[in-house]
Amino acid sequence: MPAKEREDVGMVNRLQDQLAVQQKLKEIHEMNRPLDEIDFYPAHDKRVETPEYQAAHKKLTVDMDLPCLICGVRNSILKDPVKSKDPSLNPFGAKQMETHHHVIEWALANAVDVDKFNKMLLPSLQRRHPNDPAYQKPFTAEDIRNWVDHSEDNLWVLCDVHHRAPFFGIHEITDPIWGPQDLLRDDFEEYARQEIAKAKSRKTST
Numbered sequence: 001m002p003a004k005e006r007e008d009v010g011m012v013n014r015l016q017d018q019l020a021v022q023q024k025l026k027e028i029h030e031m032n033r034p035l036d037e038i039d040f041y042p043a044h045d046k047r048v049e050t051p052e053y054q055a056a057h058k059k060l061t062v063d064m065d066l067p068c069l070i071c072g073v074r075n076s077i078l079k080d081p082v083k084s085k086d087p088s089l090n091p092f093g094a095k096q097m098e099t100h101h102h103v104i105e106w107a108l109a110n111a112v113d114v115d116k117f118n119k120m121l122l123p124s125l126q127r128r129h130p131n132d133p134a135y136q137k138p139f140t141a142e143d144i145r146n147w148v149d150h151s152e153d154n155l156w157v158l159c160d161v162h163h164r165a166p167f168f169g170i171h172e173i174t175d176p177i178w179g180p181q182d183l184l185r186d187d188f189e190e191y192a193r194q195e196i197a198k199a200k201s202r203k204t205s206t
Helices: 003-026 051-063 106-111 114-128 141-150 160-164 175-183 186-205
Strands: 097-101 155-159
Touching: 051 097, 051 141, 051 155, 097 160, 106 141, 114 141, 155 160
Parallel strands: none
Antiparallel strands: 097 155
């Protein structure tokens, strides 16, 4: 086969590859929108980690070495100088493990209605933990504050990135975007991360 024809075949293959890439990009819809939000919190003391919270945090992140719900990194990985730099083990470059008050935010504890808690949330906790004596009687306001602060049932283990970082953290983006992050295809996640990096670069250059 003449060289010219071989080159033409190669060109067709490359064009087909490019078309496939372009088609995939067309499937991705990017929407950049400001979030107009007003946070209302009742009066409360300055956040101080209670001994009970510290104990629950240590149990979940250190003793049980639970992974971040999104990226799977663990305290044992972050404490290892070699493993912590391994992108396959720490794909988002997390620095520490944290615990997130996921059912009720700590700052909202004083705003929770006792009757509504006992009517709407307590039955679910009783079904999930039928042998836990803590859930066998109605909660008082103090019980609720303690539960919010340091119950393992109100704490999610997250890395610092998926807890607080812009574009990734549960405190920074809406739940429909945050929630499925651990289920995304690798190619889709990589595309999103590249676009976020570009957005960050544009922001810092202005």
